[in-house]
Amino acid sequence: METPTPILRMSGIEKQFPGVKALDGVDFRLMPGEVHALMGENGAGKSTLIKVLTGVYDIDGGTIELDGRRVDFASPLAAQHAGISTVYQEVNLCPNLSVAENIFIGREPRRFGRLQWRVMRDRAVEMLSQLDIHIDVTAQLATYSLAVQQMVAIARAVDIDAKVLILDEPTSSLDAGEVGRLFAVMRRLKEQGIAILFVSHFLDQIYEISDRVTVLRNGGLVGEYRTAELPQVELVGKMIGRELADLERLESRPTVRHTTPLIEAENLGRAGAIEPFQLTIHQGEVVGLAGLLGSGRTEIARLLFGADHASTGSLKVDGAQASLRTPRAAIRQKLAFCSENRRAEGLIPDLTVRDNIILALQAARGWTRPIPRRRQDELVQRYVAALNIRPGDPDQLVRNLSGGNQQKVLLARWLILEPRLLILDEPTRGIDVGAKAEIQRLVVELSDGGTAVLFISAELDEVLRLSHKVAVLRDRRVVSQLDNDEELTTDTLTETIASGARS
Amino acid sequence: MTSRTVPTGWPGIPRKYVPVLVTAGLFVAMFVAGGIRYQGFATGQIVLNVFIDNAFLLVVAVGMTFVILAGGIDLSVGSVVALSTMITASLLNDGWNAYAVILLVLVIGGVLGLGMGAIIHYFEIQPFIVTLAGMFLARGLCYTIGTDSIPITNPTFTTFAQSAVPLGPDLWITPSVLIGAVVVLVAAYVLHYTRLGRTVYATGGSEQSALLMGLPVARTKIAVYTISGFCSALGGVLLSFYMLSGYGLHAVGMELDAIAAVVIGGTLLTGGTGYLFGTVLGVLVLGLIQTIISFEGTLSSWWTRIFIGVLLFVFIVLQRLIGTRRTGWPRLRSRRVPVPAAGADD
Structure with a gap:
C-alpha cells in the first residue's frame, strides 16, 4: 500500500x-x-x-x-x-x-x-x-x-x-x-x-x-x-x-417522564405534506422524530409551529385549544423552531452575533420597546458562555462563524425566549463532533429544566440517546410511536422505518 | 430510469417542449377560429402579412431571447430601435451612402449593448436598472437629432421597402422578412450548436454554478447584451424600411412587446429555459391578435393590449404550474413557505 x-x-x-x-x-x-x-x-x-x-x-x-x-x-x-x-x-x-x-x-x-x-x-x-x-x-x-x-x-x-x-x-x-x-x-x-x-x-x-x-x-x-x-x-x-468524557456522559438513557401534556395534536395533518397524526409532548419530554429524508419530519415541525396551516385536526397547548395560524402565534405560546436550513430561514449573516441572538426577544417585545443595551450585553454574554460560542465576541458578524457556532447562535436566539417547546430540526447536521456533543448536552439540560424538545435528526443514535419517546415516520405518515426503553435500538428503529411497524 | 414526461394526457412529450407546443396550439386555434369567422382570413398570405408587419419585432425579440435566457432583461431595445431609425433617417438626409449608414447603426447598437452588458457585469448592477438607464439615454438622444419625424427619401431604402419577394401564386414577402428569417436561423444555430449558446443557457440556469464549472460567464453576459443591442439596431433598420421615416416616438413600448413575445413563446423570465422557435411563435401570436382585431373592424386597437395582457397572465401561470411540478428534490423545497426569521414578519 x-x-x-x-x-x-x-x-x-x-x-x-x-x-x-x-x-x-x-x-x-x-x-x-x-x-x-x-x-x-x-x-x-x-x-x-x-x-x-x-x-x-x-x-x-x-x-x-x-x-x-x-x-x-x-x-x-x-x-x-x-x-x-x-x-x-x-x-x-x-x-x-x-x-x-x-x-x-x-x-x-x-x-x-x-x-x-x-x-x-x-x-x-x-x-x-x-x-x-x-x-x-x-x-x-x-x-x-x-x-x-x-x-x-x-x-x-x-x-x-x-x-x-x-x-x-x-x-x-x-x-x-x-x-x-x-x-x-x-x-x-x-x-x-x-x-x-x-x-x-x-x-x-x-x-x-x-x-x-x-x-x-x-x-x-x-x-x-x-x-x-x-x-x-x-x-x-x-x-x-x-x-471523550463529554460524549460518554450522555450515554445513559433518559428515563421516561410522567408530567402534564404540553402539546396534544389530534388528527393533525396537512394534505400532501403529512397524513393526520396523534402526538403528545409532555413538559420536559424529548420526543425524537425518526424517518428518512422527505418522510414528513420537517412537515410535522412546521405544522406545530404554525409555519404551515393544518388542513385537518386540532392542536391543544397546555390543555387549551389553540390555533397556531402563524409562527407569531406559536411564539406567543412560547414555542420555538430552529429550522434545518439555518442559512436561508434563520440567521442573518450580516448582523452581529449580538443582534442575531437578541432578534427574537426584541420581536416579541415589539420594536417600540428596545431592549436596553446593558440587558442585551448581559443576556448575550450569558448565552455565549453557556453555549460556548466561539469566537466569544458579540460584535463579530455571524457570517464569519463556522457552521457549528452559527447553529449555537440560532439556538441562543430561541433560548432567551425561554420556550416551553423547542423544535430542533437537524440541529447537528454538518457540524463537528465537539459542537454536536455540546448541543446534545444542552438538550438534556433543557429537558431537565422542564422544557419540552422535539428533536429531528437523521442520525438514529443521536435520536435514541436523547429522546424519551420516538415517533417513526414513513412516507409522510407517523407509523409508530415507541417509548425509548431497553428494547429500542437503532436496529429496531431502522427496521420500523423500513417495514412500517415494530417487529 | 427513463425520460420524465408531463404527467398529463400527452405521453411521450418531454415537459420542456410543453410551453412551446401550447403556444403553437394557440396560434393554430386562433388561425382556425379567424378562418371560420372572417371571409378571406384563412390564406397563407395572412400569416405572411403577420411576418411582414412584425419583422422588426421578430428581430428585436430574438435579441431579447438571448438576454432573458441568460437570466437578464433588456428594457432599452425600443429606444435603441427609435434611435436607429433617427440616425438612419438623418444621415441619409445628409447624403450618406445607405449601406454605410446601416453598418454604422448596427455598430452603434452593438456598442450600446456592450456598454450596458459591461456595466451590468463588472459593477454587479441589476440589468433592470442599467437597461432602464439605457432606455432613457437612447430615447433622449433621439431628440438631440430632431424632435420631428424625418422622412426617408433615399432611393436604396425606398426600393428596398417597396420590393416584394414572390413565394408562389398570390404569396409574397418583403426583404425584411428574409432578413428576419436569417436572423432567427443564425440565432437558433448559435443557441443550440455553439458553446456560446449553451453557456447562455447555463448562465441563466445558475450563474454561480456556471462560474464554478469554469465557464466564461463574464464574456457570455456581456455578449448577450451586445447581441440584443445589435438586434435592436437591426430591428431599427427594418422599421426604417417599413415606416420610411425616423422619429423619436417610433417603437414606444416595443421592449414590452418583445418581452411579451418571448414569454408567450415559453421562455422563463428567470432564465435558462426556452427556445427561439417559441419566440417566433410568440411574435406570430401577437401579430395574429392584431390581424383578428383589424378583421373584426368594430373593436378598438386597444383590445390588442387587453388580449396580450390576458395571454401573458395565462402563460405565466402555465409556466409556474409546469415549473413547480418538476420531479426531484427541488420540488419539496420550492413549494414551502420559508419560516421567517424570528421577528422578521413585523
Whole structure:
C-alpha cells in the first residue's frame, strides 16, 4: 500500500485571515490510488486547506507540489486544468441543462465549432455506465435525485483528466443506499489510480472508505494516520483535543417522564405534506422524530409551529385549544423552531452575533420597546458562555462563524425566549463532533429544566440517546410511536422505518 | 430510469417542449377560429402579412431571447430601435451612402449593448436598472437629432421597402422578412450548436454554478447584451424600411412587446429555459391578435393590449404550474413557505 511518491504534497502551508491564522504550517500529502480523509472540527481549517489547494485562496507561505512540480493556482479553473477537480457539498451544476451537457459543458466535443450532440450523448452514457448509473442523459438534470446529480458532478469532475479528486462532504444529503453507490464509485476510481481527498462528518463513512486520515485542529496539523490503525475514540479525541468524557456522559438513557401534556395534536395533518397524526409532548419530554429524508419530519415541525396551516385536526397547548395560524402565534405560546436550513430561514449573516441572538426577544417585545443595551450585553454574554460560542465576541458578524457556532447562535436566539417547546430540526447536521456533543448536552439540560424538545435528526443514535419517546415516520405518515426503553435500538428503529411497524 | 414526461394526457412529450407546443396550439386555434369567422382570413398570405408587419419585432425579440435566457432583461431595445431609425433617417438626409449608414447603426447598437452588458457585469448592477438607464439615454438622444419625424427619401431604402419577394401564386414577402428569417436561423444555430449558446443557457440556469464549472460567464453576459443591442439596431433598420421615416416616438413600448413575445413563446423570465422557435411563435401570436382585431373592424386597437395582457397572465401561470411540478428534490423545497426569521414578519 505504501506508494513511494505522493501525487500531491503540500508543505508548511500558511494562510492568514484578518485576525485569524487559518492555517499554520500544515503539511498534507496525497498518494495516487488512495482515499484520504481530512478530519477536523468546524473551523479547524479543512475548507481553507481545500480552497488553498483549488486556487480559491492564495497562500501566504509554504509550497504545493503536484506530480513533483511546484504549482501555484490563480483560480479554480487553473487547478482544474492541472488535474485537480472538486465536487462540492452543494451540487454546483445547472439544473436546467441535460445530464449530458452538465458533464461536458465548457469542453463539448465540437467539429468546426459546431457541437456534436450525438457524440456528447454517447460519451455521457458511456461515462455514467462506468459509474454504474443508467439514466436518460438527455433529460434535464433537475428531474433526477440529488444522489444522481452528485454522481453527474463526479462524472464531470473525473472527465477533466483528474489526478486528484476532492469530495467535500458529498454524502451529507445522501441516504444510506446512495452513499453505498458513491463508495462503490470511489473504490473504482481509486483502482484507476486517482487520489481522492474525502471530507465527511460521518465517522462510520470515514472508516468504511478511507485508507489514511489527516487530522487538523485549530489551523494546525495534528497528524496523519492509517485509518485502520486509529480507533474511532482516539480519532475523535485528536479532533477535539480532549477526552471523550463529554460524549460518554450522555450515554445513559433518559428515563421516561410522567408530567402534564404540553402539546396534544389530534388528527393533525396537512394534505400532501403529512397524513393526520396523534402526538403528545409532555413538559420536559424529548420526543425524537425518526424517518428518512422527505418522510414528513420537517412537515410535522412546521405544522406545530404554525409555519404551515393544518388542513385537518386540532392542536391543544397546555390543555387549551389553540390555533397556531402563524409562527407569531406559536411564539406567543412560547414555542420555538430552529429550522434545518439555518442559512436561508434563520440567521442573518450580516448582523452581529449580538443582534442575531437578541432578534427574537426584541420581536416579541415589539420594536417600540428596545431592549436596553446593558440587558442585551448581559443576556448575550450569558448565552455565549453557556453555549460556548466561539469566537466569544458579540460584535463579530455571524457570517464569519463556522457552521457549528452559527447553529449555537440560532439556538441562543430561541433560548432567551425561554420556550416551553423547542423544535430542533437537524440541529447537528454538518457540524463537528465537539459542537454536536455540546448541543446534545444542552438538550438534556433543557429537558431537565422542564422544557419540552422535539428533536429531528437523521442520525438514529443521536435520536435514541436523547429522546424519551420516538415517533417513526414513513412516507409522510407517523407509523409508530415507541417509548425509548431497553428494547429500542437503532436496529429496531431502522427496521420500523423500513417495514412500517415494530417487529 | 427513463425520460420524465408531463404527467398529463400527452405521453411521450418531454415537459420542456410543453410551453412551446401550447403556444403553437394557440396560434393554430386562433388561425382556425379567424378562418371560420372572417371571409378571406384563412390564406397563407395572412400569416405572411403577420411576418411582414412584425419583422422588426421578430428581430428585436430574438435579441431579447438571448438576454432573458441568460437570466437578464433588456428594457432599452425600443429606444435603441427609435434611435436607429433617427440616425438612419438623418444621415441619409445628409447624403450618406445607405449601406454605410446601416453598418454604422448596427455598430452603434452593438456598442450600446456592450456598454450596458459591461456595466451590468463588472459593477454587479441589476440589468433592470442599467437597461432602464439605457432606455432613457437612447430615447433622449433621439431628440438631440430632431424632435420631428424625418422622412426617408433615399432611393436604396425606398426600393428596398417597396420590393416584394414572390413565394408562389398570390404569396409574397418583403426583404425584411428574409432578413428576419436569417436572423432567427443564425440565432437558433448559435443557441443550440455553439458553446456560446449553451453557456447562455447555463448562465441563466445558475450563474454561480456556471462560474464554478469554469465557464466564461463574464464574456457570455456581456455578449448577450451586445447581441440584443445589435438586434435592436437591426430591428431599427427594418422599421426604417417599413415606416420610411425616423422619429423619436417610433417603437414606444416595443421592449414590452418583445418581452411579451418571448414569454408567450415559453421562455422563463428567470432564465435558462426556452427556445427561439417559441419566440417566433410568440411574435406570430401577437401579430395574429392584431390581424383578428383589424378583421373584426368594430373593436378598438386597444383590445390588442387587453388580449396580450390576458395571454401573458395565462402563460405565466402555465409556466409556474409546469415549473413547480418538476420531479426531484427541488420540488419539496420550492413549494414551502420559508419560516421567517424570528421577528422578521413585523
